[in-house]
Amino acid sequence: MDEDDCSVSKPIEHALYTPSIVSGSANMGPLSHEGRKNRSEAWNHFIQLEPKSDKRAQCKYCDILIRYEKGTTAMRYHVLRCPNNPNKAVNKRQKVGSSSTIDGNTNSPSYGRFDQELCQEELVKMFVEVELPFRFVEHVAFRRYSNALQPRFKILSCYTISRNIVTLWNAKKIYLKDFLSQHCQRVCLTTDAWTSPQNQSYMCLTAHFIDNDSNLHKRILNFRQVISHTREAMAKFVESCLHEWGLSRVLTLTIDNATSNDTGVQHLKKRLLSWNNSVLKGDYTHMRCYAHILNLIMSSGLKEIDNSVLRIRAAVEYIRSSPSRFMKFKECVERQKIEYKGHICLDVETRWNSTYLMLDAAFKHKMAFVELEFYDTKYANELGKEIGLPSYEDWEYVESILPFLSIFYEATLRISGNSYVTSNIYMLEVVGILNGINHLLKSNATSSATYKMAEKMRKQYEKYWGEPNKFNILLLIVVVLDPRYN
Incomplete structure (x- = not known):
């Protein structure tokens, strides 16, 4: 699944990760709706609002409102990240450090108090982040390691881990929903x-x-x-x-x-x-979607692909079909002293960018393919009876189209960036694609096969981006308002 859009510069934490609360005063919080004291430390930093049936609390430092229908996890998460919390930088649970004397010698390390709740929270976060199976917590090796670190820690069962992850998700969802409503x-x-x-x-x-x-x-x-x-x-x-x-x-x-x-x-x-x-x-x-349209344009052009690419694809498929064949190819790479460290990868024909990556890696290993013809007779016999071995002319053809394909590949990477806004470069990339196609059509070095490929792409380009009314006007407004182009 592709998520090829603008993304985050300073994101909120991932919706499944909830840090522990910053420790505060040891006093009990306000009375709960059942008339008993709330034991969570979060209430040291929040004010319970009326009516209590709404189950909303207000931060004492930044006045943000948090729901606590499913518990106080979202409240504890906010306290840790609240920019106005005066204790955020100094009160952290379970610190481990060492103290130094005046002469520079280090005394024995000082350990903070053991916190069962914090350890359980960190364990749940580890299972989410690493995507571990829940039954991993019951493995004897994990229990032996955990006992060596902290014998007092009570390891959760796999069922408790799964319930805590769901609880954590629900708490984060409540927090994010409140954040969306206010921001x-x-x-x-x-x-x-x-x-x-x-x-x-x-x-x-x-x-x-x-x-x-x-x-x-x-x-x-x-x-x-x-x-x-x-x-x-x-x-x-x-x-x-x-x-x-x-x-x-x-x-x-x-x-x-x-x-x-x-x-x-x-x-x-x-x-x-x-x-x-x-x-x-x-x-x-x-x-x-820009990336989807670009994929349609490239796919139409690659349908006219030359047999040279088909022979190189067959060669790559051969060496990736078994570990023994791949090891022989690696020996050929070592013999030719190829310094490129990337691996040969087989492409997916419906994903044009994987075809570009396959051709790029194969071209950098072309001497290893030549060596493989002498080193592996089965390779020469098997491919020779079918589509044929990659020839010198095949590698020349690939070398000629790689710069052209790289224009599309790099444009896809830029428009799919996940750390900056991309709407302001949309039109620039569209124009850049057209310039690349026109340059290939007008180039004297363009072969007949490459010309047919570029011509096919040009027709698809005209279909989707050929007229101004085919663009979303908001993308044009973005370019007009960009001060760099005024």
Whole structure:
């Protein structure tokens, strides 16, 4: 699944990770709705608001409101990150350090108190981050190692680990929902569909927004199974997610450039109009994915690919088909003293960028392929009876098209960046692609096969980007407002 959009410069922590709270006063918190003292240390930093049935608390330092329906995990997480918390930098639990004397000698290390709750939280975070199976916690080696570190630590069962992860997710979801309600004025959405090897359909919805401090954020709101990838399913999925997160002020929805998606986007536009929160009457809500269009352009051109590429692909497929063949190829690499450390990779024919990476790596190992013809007779016999071995002319052809393919590959990387805004470079990349195609068509060194490939790409380019009315006007406004081009 591709998430090829603008992303985060200073993100909030990942929705599944919740740091422990900064220790505060040892006093008990306010009375709970059942009339007993709340034992969580979070209440030392929050004020319980009335009515208590709303289950909302206000931070004493920054006045942000946090819900505690599922517990105080979200409150403890906020205290650790609250910029106005005076104890954030000094009160950290379970510090381990050493003290030095005046003459510079180091005394024995000083250890903080053992905190069972903190250790359990860190254990849950480790399982989420490393994606460990839950039963790993019951392995005798892990228990032996944990006992050596801290005999007093009570290791959780695999069932408790799974429940704690769900609890952690629910707490983070409550916190993020409150954050969105207070910091998200306008949101841009991207959605993508994915089918698993078991033919199960999934959809993902990602939100991009700027908070009150002008920081850009990216959050995956939902990744769930759907009945199908039809336009009706897409529209209902997006609408239900917006209701779930309390979002109604949508600026754009970026989606693949499939004709079937147009109807789904129209349904979403009507819903936004009914909420009276659309921009320019929702006429420019639909944003067609740049990476998907570029993939269509490149795929059409590579259909005209020369037999040279097919022979090189067959050679790569041969050496990657078994470990013994790959070891022989590595020996050829060592004999030729090739310094390039990258590995040969087999491409996926439906992903043009993988074809570029395959050709680029193979070209850098071309002398190893030549050596393999003498070192492995089976390689020469097997490929010689079928499509043939890569020849000198084949490598020359690949060398001629690699610079052209690299233009598209690098453009895809730039527009798919995940640490900067990409809407302001969209039009520049579109124009750069056209210049690359025109340059190849006008080049005197262009072969007939390469010319056909570029001509096919030019026709596809005209289909999607050939006229100004095929662009989203918001992308043109971004270029006009960019002070670098005034």
